[in-house]
Amino acid sequence: MRLPEPALIVLIGPSGAGKSTWAAGRYRAQEIVSSDGLRGVVGSGPNDLDASIDAFALLESIVDARLGRGLTTVVDTLGLDAGRRRRWLDVASRAGLATVAVLFDTPAEECRRRNAARDRPVPARVLADQIKRHRGIRSDIEAEGWGLVVRLDQESAAPVPRIEAAGPDPDRRGSHGLRVFLQVSRFPWGAEPIAWLRDVAVAADEAGFAGLAVMDHLIQIPQVGRAWDPIPEPWVALGALAALNTGLQLGTLCTPVTFRPPGITAKAAATLSALTGGRSFLGVGAGWWAREHAVFGLSFPGPRERLDELERGIVTMKALFAPGTKAFSGDGVELPETTCYPRPGGAIPIIVGGNGNRTLQIAARHGDACNLTTSDPDRVLERLAVLRRYGDPKVTVLDTTVVGRDRDDVWARVEKHRGRIPAAAFAKRSNAGTVDEHRHRFAELAELGVSDVFVATPDLGGAEAVADLAGLTA
Ligand code: GDP
Ligand code: MG
Numbered sequence: 001m002r003l004p005e006p007a008l009i010v011l012i013g014p015s016g017a018g019k020s021t022w023a024a025g026r027y028r029a030q031e032i033v034s035s036d037g038l039r040g041v042v043g044s045g046p047n048d049l050d051a052s053i054d055a056f057a058l059l060e061s062i063v064d065a066r067l068g069r070g071l072t073t074v075v076d077t078l079g080l081d082a083g084r085r086r087r088w089l090d091v092a093s094r095a096g097l098a099t100v101a102v103l104f105d106t107p108a109e110e111c112r113r114r115n116a117a118r119d120r121p122v123p124a125r126v127l128a129d130q131i132k133r134h135r136g137i138r139s140d141i142e143a144e145g146w147g148l149v150v151r152l153d154q155e156s157a158a159p160v161p162r163i164e165a166a167g168p169d170p171d172r173r174g175s176h177g178l179r180v181f182l183q184v185s186r187f188p189w190g191a192e193p194i195a196w197l198r199d200v201a202v203a204a205d206e207a208g209f210a211g212l213a214v215m216d217h218l219i220q221i222p223q224v225g226r227a228w229d230p231i232p233e234p235w236v237a238l239g240a241l242a243a244l245n246t247g248l249q250l251g252t253l254c255t256p257v258t259f260r261p262p263g264i265t266a267k268a269a270a271t272l273s274a275l276t277g278g279r280s281f282l283g284v285g286a287g288w289w290a291r292e293h294a295v296f297g298l299s300f301p302g303p304r305e306r307l308d309e310l311e312r313g314i315v316t317m318k319a320l321f322a323p324g325t326k327a328f329s330g331d332g333v334e335l336p337e338t339t340c341y342p343r344p345g346g347a348i349p350i351i352v353g354g355n356g357n358r359t360l361q362i363a364a365r366h367g368d369a370c371n372l373t374t375s376d377p378d379r380v381l382e383r384l385a386v387l388r389r390y391g392d393p394k395v396t397v398l399d400t401t402v403v404g405r406d407r408d409d410v411w412a413r414v415e416k417h418r419g420r421i422p423a424a425a426f427a428k429r430s431n432a433g434t435v436d437e438h439r440h441r442f443a444e445l446a447e448l449g450v451s452d453v454f455v456a457t458p459d460l461g462g463a464e465a466v467a468d469l470a471g472l473t474a
Helices: 019-026 035-042 049-068 082-094 108-116 124-143 193-206 234-242 262-275 290-295 303-321 357-366 377-390 407-417 423-429 435-448 463-467
Strands: 007-012 032-034 073-076 098-104 148-152 179-184 211-214 249-256 280-285 328-330 333-335 350-353 369-372 394-400 452-456
Touching (some): 007 019, 049 082, 082 098, 179 249, 193 211, 249 350, 303 350, 350 357, 357 369, 407 423
Parallel strands (some): 211 249
């Protein structure tokens, strides 16, 4: 069972039902607001009932502060007070968070047994009263307006199920249904560029990635780093990786048509394909960043003209990749002959990057795949509806994401990279999550018809960081 994020999660159940245990197994300590915990802060310990008023005052103000920032908040109290539940629900709804009531329908006998085993059991009469009240409110909850009501007996309280690995796939498709590519957009290679590149590629190969894509920009883009960070010419960098004996597909994501005449890009991709025995792909786009064009003396026409260029560029590339040397004429492209040797070592998929309608039309008409720069399922669905009007190319997505070992690690990374963006907004935008959470997301994307995902992470320091991502490809 997977719960929405970010969300208000209110636990409801008598003492000993397993609320605190359930929460601790799924959420970070900071995300859980517990009345017992706060009794221990302002009172003598979790059982100090004299401290209840102060503890609850704190609890309410913590809940408000967290929800106000859009942060997931798990409220660990008995959950039996309808007035408090209504208020939390209201605050969360106004803050735009999902709302979840989790009802612990643990058998009364089990609650009593666990309570008796505690250092300081709740008096039997008190527990009996909680159990009775819990039974009484079960039907109320349905009418309160929760986004989701989850009922837990002991069976369903099991940890998040894993997607079972299906075994190795020659195509390197994971058991979630996607091929996972590593997109390399930052190059913190220090004094040893070639060693860094090699180690990253070997680690990606060992981690089961289907391929490695190098970002194509002339100046490091502000979304990724600083203008003085190294950002290599990608075809040269890919040439170095071609010398490695990996099974990785190699290419760019994406090469703007404004950078090089399309025939020259075709030449580079065909050469890479020949050098790798057919392991090259070619991501192309219309280009978007005026500054790098100006600095490198390139013209940067308006969007319509760039898209025209993109369309003609793909037509040119395909003509040059095609067998034979005959003349080509069509779609505004005239080539007196199409002599291009070495021949590619295999088909070179052309992946068209971007989300715009015209871009999707170009991808459908001339490309082999599109590359959406969103991995949000609703947005993907909406873009696919547009794409399908024009044709049926493969669908790939760029997933700029934060991956952590566990929930604590995820949020440490969010805190590191969020800059001035509020943590909740950054986490959402970057789909921050654990490897397992990403695998579930990939399975959802596969169901929508996505075939490949290009993962770009801000934590790509080097080979070790790549190895940490291995679970994504299984
Ligand atoms: P709470 O009062 O609802 O917060 O319950 P706790 O989470 O503190 O759990 C009460 C006792 O039940 C603790 O000793 C837990 O170790 C135990 N417990 C909680 N959940 C489970 C469970 O799913 N299975 C088993 N066997 N014991 C559990
Ligand atoms: Mg508890």
